[in-house]
Amino acid sequence: MSPSDSVADPTSGQSAFAAHAGASTRGKLFRIVFAGSLGTCFEAYDLFLVGTLAAVMSKQFFSGVNPTAALIFTLLGFASGYLVRPLGAIFFGRIGDRMGRKRVFLITVALMGMATFMIGLLPTYAAAGFLAPVLFVSLRLVQGFALGGEAGGAMVYVAEHVPENRRAFLTSWVQLAPVVGLLLSQVVVQATRAVVGPAEFLAWAWRVPFFLSLGLLALSVWVRTRMGESPEFERLRSENSVSRAPLKEALTGRRNVSAMTCSLLALCPGAAVAFYCAFFYTPFFLTEVLRIGPDTTSLLTIGALLVSMPFFIVFGALSDRLDRKLVICAGFVLVVLGYPAIYHGLAHFGNAALERASAASPVVVIADPNDCSTQFNVIGTSKYRTSCDVAKSALVRAGISYTNKAGEPGMPAVVKVGEQTIQSYAADTQGSAARAAALSTSLAAALDAAGYPRKADAAQVNRPMLLLLMSALGILAAMTFGPLAAAMTDLFPPRVRFTALSLSYHIGFGWTGGFLPAAAFAIVAASGDMYAGLAYPRVAALVGAVLILLFALAARAQRLSCAR
Known part of the structure; x- marks a missing residue:
């Protein structure tokens, strides 16, 4: 061994230290981004799971609800989806800006996770009657409220930890997390249905994706408890500038x-x-x-x-x-x-067949313009009963494009498919159920004859x-x-x-x-x-x-x- 080999090179030592510090910093950034992204992914999974299972949820919790109760649940569902989130943002935002980001980080993920797990435990309408939809909507309100603090909280927490010149790259992982949650919810539902079959899935296995969320919750909470407070907030607190x-x-x-x-x-x-x-x-x-x-x-x-x-x-x-x-x-x-x-x-x-049929046999709705509404119904509570609205709704549901033509004032709307004419009806008139069936049959026959594919x-x-x-x-x-x-x-x-x-x-x-x-x-x-x-x-x-x-x-x- 030469003398030079027995003496440490100061430059090499500094380089090794710098490399270790860089690796440590990269590891810390990875953990921070992972913590923010994992929680957001998990909450997106919870949120989209109910949407993915919407048809199943309606059969489990709303099968026996009367129209008045259905209206209430429609309003509450709207509130949980949209109105409750800003309220959650205000509530958790105050905590995050006054007491720290990490505390909100933990509360929101735990709240969302427990609400999702409890949906899997709920009794169905057949077992508990009116209590079932009440509990279901209540838990959806909790989910929406928690989401009001989670999405913004994850963005802020990660952004305040990372270098400004890499902020968009590192926070983009948090932005990707909801897409991963959406994908995960679809994969889990499809896999569970494939394993047990459609009948068993509808009977009981729809609960499995909700139960699996408990594992994701435990992982998210464990990861987030190991994270420190945001350095930006620590600076504010040390300067008494909160x-x-x-x-x-x-x-x-x-x-x-x-x-x-x-x-x-x-x-x-x-x-x-x-x-x-x-x-x-x-x-x-x-x-x-x-x-x-x-x-x-x-x-x-x-x-x-x-x-x-x-x-x-x-x-x-x-x-x-x-x-x-x-x-x-x-x-x-x-x-x-x-x-x-x-x-x-x-x-x-x-x-392409639908495209060709639309060009060869265009559909025209002829109606009194005063008989037609905009049909902008955000919460699904309005009823559209005029002959114009009935005709247009039927065509939109069938995926058929049409043009509008002003008709005689006071006359019921008619639908022209090529050379064929079908008369619409007002839904609040006597015998409307029979007339609805007749309209559906006549419209389907005219569309078939004109080459419009049913699928x-x-x-x-x-x-x-x-x-x-x-x-x-x-x-x-x-x-x-x-x-x-x-x-x-x-x-x-x-x-x-x-x-x-x-x-x-x-x-x-x-x-x-x-x-x-x-x-x-x-x-x-x-x-x-x-x-x-x-x-x-x-x-x-x-x-x-x-x-x-x-x-x-x-x-x-x-x-x-x-x-x-």
Whole structure:
């Protein structure tokens, strides 16, 4: 051994120490991102599980509910899905901004997890009567309330731990987590049904996916208990700068109001419609409008999810190099420009026979315009009974495009399919049940004669092209949603970040996305064009793009003013 070998090289020691420190930092970042993403994935699994099992849930808990009770549960279901989340954001935001992010992190995941597990324990309507739907809706309210604190909390917690120049890349894993939760819920349900069979699944095995959530809950809580508090919040606490009234502060002051406006109106609505269109509206469009089989649609949706998932990370990393809002804005522009071609492509490759029939034998609704309503029914409680509304609803449910023609005042609506004419009826007239059956039979016969397919021919469905188009929608969702957490975190000061981000997210993103199906249906019913519902997401994306550019111009003008 030479003398030089027996003496430690100081440079080598420093390099080894730096490498160890770097590895330690990377390991800590991994644990933080994993903790945030795992909890969000688990809560998304819980949330989407009920949606995936909607048909089963209605049979288990609402099979004997009278119409009045059904109305109440419809209202409560709406409240849990949309209204309760901002309340949860305010409640947990105050805790997060005053007492610490980690505490909320643990409470929300535990609350959501226990509510989901308890749904699996609930008695059915057959066993407990009216108590069953009451308990079910109560637990759904708990889930919605917990989600109000979880989504924003995970974004804030991870964003405040990571370097600013990598913030979008690392928080994009949190943004990817809901997609993984959606995919996981579908896989677990399909696998359980395949193992036990449809009959046993409906009888008792529907509870299994809810019970499995207990394992995910335990893992999430264990991981999160090992995490420390956010360094941003620790700094605020050490400086005695914690906000005493975070909600009031978030809604006052020029900077905070501007940030809330940008988040609420510019960033969140456009990202919401891109996300909901890709993963919720498109499967509905395929099954209900194009009449493609549910199994095929489910497999295509899973495939599109898998293809688009890496792009959440790609666009997160890209937005760290470019301006984050610029990447999101570019996604909004592509939504506005690309959606018509993509959805026309879905129709062409999914059900070409429907496309040909619409061109050869167009359907026309002739009605008194005063007899027709908009049919915008957010909570599902209104009844549309005029002859015009009855005719249009029947055509929309059948996935048939039509044009409108003004009829004589006071005359009942008629539907023309090519050269055939079918008279509609008012649903509140005597004998409406028999007339409804007659309308359905006559309309079906006329559509059959004109070549309108009752369902898509499985042999003619071009699955590779549908997968490509659905993946394109998923990639646009990734482009707008992946960098969203970092972009929103950048807007708000740490003192009110939890409250402001959560509240604006659950109103701007949750409400805009939640209203999409009802709004799209209303637009389609009013116009008769099965693509007209795309106006809702395209307008939301256009408004978002314009506002982002206006905020960018205003910020640039302010910088130039300060420089002078």
